Amino acid sequence: MYSANADKYYVGHTSDMERRLNEHNSNQTRYTSQTAKGWKVVYTEHFGSRSEAMKREREIKSKKSRKYIEVLIGGGAG
Template identity: 55%
Template sequence: MRLERHNSGNSRSTKHGIPWEIVYFEVYPMKSEAMKREYEIKRRKSRKYIEELIGN
């Protein structure tokens, strides 16, 4: 699971935030759709947008 990999400290880009926890998720039938949505969220680079997602 990705969360376990992030919390293991093996990734330099996520090491600083340990321990990570899931606060929001969406479910998609295909991995490619989920990856596309993740890219859309990350592309916005908007803290306000992400906070709105988490708040709903």
Template identity: 50%
Template structure:
């Protein structure tokens, strides 16, 4: 199983969309400051949304689908519609 996730940094007030096989490990990695794109938001990233998919290929496809929206409004709608409060 793989996860598609949306993180939010209270430090930068930004969202990050990604995918991973191990969500907890990936969150620790983002919060360690070792990921260039999310370094500025570390160590305050938290999972606001996640969904489970069958394999890596589907995870990457769904990740790109969300990213192509290029919309903070869509991301916030997705989070709200999932019932997740982060």
């Protein structure tokens, strides 16, 4: 997910993307803040199991790189 207001990306896994997006946009998560509003889905991957999804999430987060995320989503958030 990406918040243009905060210019931030969020990487996570979920079995219900719509619910998770709504949680972020209504500040119902510990990762959202008053400045990070207007989250939108900019990239998704689908996996056969939760463990596979968690492994991929850790891989993306281990890069600690905004550029890596932007390459995944095609070069930018807009």
